Amino acid sequence: MQYALFNGGKRLRPLLAILIADAIEVSREHALSIGAAIECIHAYSLVHDDLPAMDDDDLRRGQPTCHVKYDEAIAILVGDALQSLAFELLSCDEQIDASPSQKIVLINQLAKASGFSGMVGGQAIDLAATGEDSKVAHTIETLMLLHKLKTGAILKACVTMPLALSDKVTTTEKAQFECFADAIGLAFQVQDDILDCTGDTAQLGKPAGSDDEQHKHTFPALLGIEGAKQQLHTLYHDALQALAALPYNTEALEAFCELLINRDH
Numbered sequence: 001m002q003y004a005l006f007n008g009g010k011r012l013r014p015l016l017a018i019l020i021a022d023a024i025e026v027s028r029e030h031a032l033s034i035g036a037a038i039e040c041i042h043a044y045s046l047v048h049d050d051l052p053a054m055d056d057d058d059l060r061r062g063q064p065t066c067h068v069k070y071d072e073a074i075a076i077l078v079g080d081a082l083q084s085l086a087f088e089l090l091s092c093d094e095q096i097d098a099s100p101s102q103k104i105v106l107i108n109q110l111a112k113a114s115g116f117s118g119m120v121g122g123q124a125i126d127l128a129a130t131g132e133d134s135k136v137a138h139t140i141e142t143l144m145l146l147h148k149l150k151t152g153a154i155l156k157a158c159v160t161m162p163l164a165l166s167d168k169v170t171t172t173e174k175a176q177f178e179c180f181a182d183a184i185g186l187a188f189q190v191q192d193d194i195l196d197c198t199g200d201t202a203q204l205g206k207p208a209g210s211d212d213e214q215h216k217h218t219f220p221a222l223l224g225i226e227g228a229k230q231q232l233h234t235l236y237h238d239a240l241q242a243l244a245a246l247p248y249n250t251e252a253l254e255a256f257c258e259l260l261i262n263r264d265h
């Protein structure tokens with residue numbers, strides 16, 4: 001579990017939770033507990049995603065994946081235990097000083113974001129959409145749904161969980177924050193797809209449009225690289241627009257958006 005959590009990683013999700021908490025004046029202690037719980041879910045998803053039955057990857061963050069370093073059974077257990085740890089952190093009194101009903105809301109939000117109506121559901125659609133015998137139509141709508149669930153739901157939880165601890169953010173403002181979260185969640189994935197095609201990890205000799213790329217359900221496969229970059233900029237501007245409508249200091253969140261769309265790994 002230590003290896004999966006501390007072998008690098010950009011910590012984008014905890015950072016987002018902290019920046020949201022700062023903007024709405026929720027305490028850093030709360031934001032850190034939320035961020036730690038979300039990072040446990042994220043680490044578990046990467047360990048399980050790398051398994052032979054899923055993506056079958058040997059490297060993660062430049063290091064051997066958990067099942068390569070240890071073994072497959074241990075990697076399954078590591079993922080399971082990290083998932084439980086996330087909920088232990090949220091429910092543990094010393095870690096988060098919130099009322100029991102607020103804690104239940106946080107636990108409910110994270111459970112929904114990680115389970116079948118969030119990340120796991122998105123992963124299942126992704127598996128069904130991959131390969132020559134894809135059971136899912138490769139359209140922009142299904143791709144957006146897939147990513148809204150697979151990666152967007154956890155990123156959105158980084159926004160909505162700190163919001164759940166505020167008693168001053170109005171319902172309208174919460175909806176505006178959610179628009180922001182939807183836009184950056186999708187932008188994150190579009191950038192991930194672009195990096196898969198153009199970054200260090202891109203498979204040389206397999207440009208967008210080749211047979212291999214067409215069997216993948218990705219933004220560059222559907223829109224081409226330039227179309228995907230255009231989509232990324234539209235989402236970036238949607239996110240900034242959503243922030244601009246909020247009566248809070250969102251400067252750091254604007255910088256986060258820029259970091260997200262300009263990241264190179």
Ligand code: GRG
Nearest residue numbers: 009010011012045048049120123150151192265
């Ligand atoms: C196995 C239940 C289950 C779910 C897997 C999130 C996910 C679902 C799989 C991860 C596969 C993947 C690489 C998706 C692309 C988007 C993504 C989550 C990238 C990794 O996130 P970063 O860049 O990772 O924030 P670091 O290493 O910085 O923490």
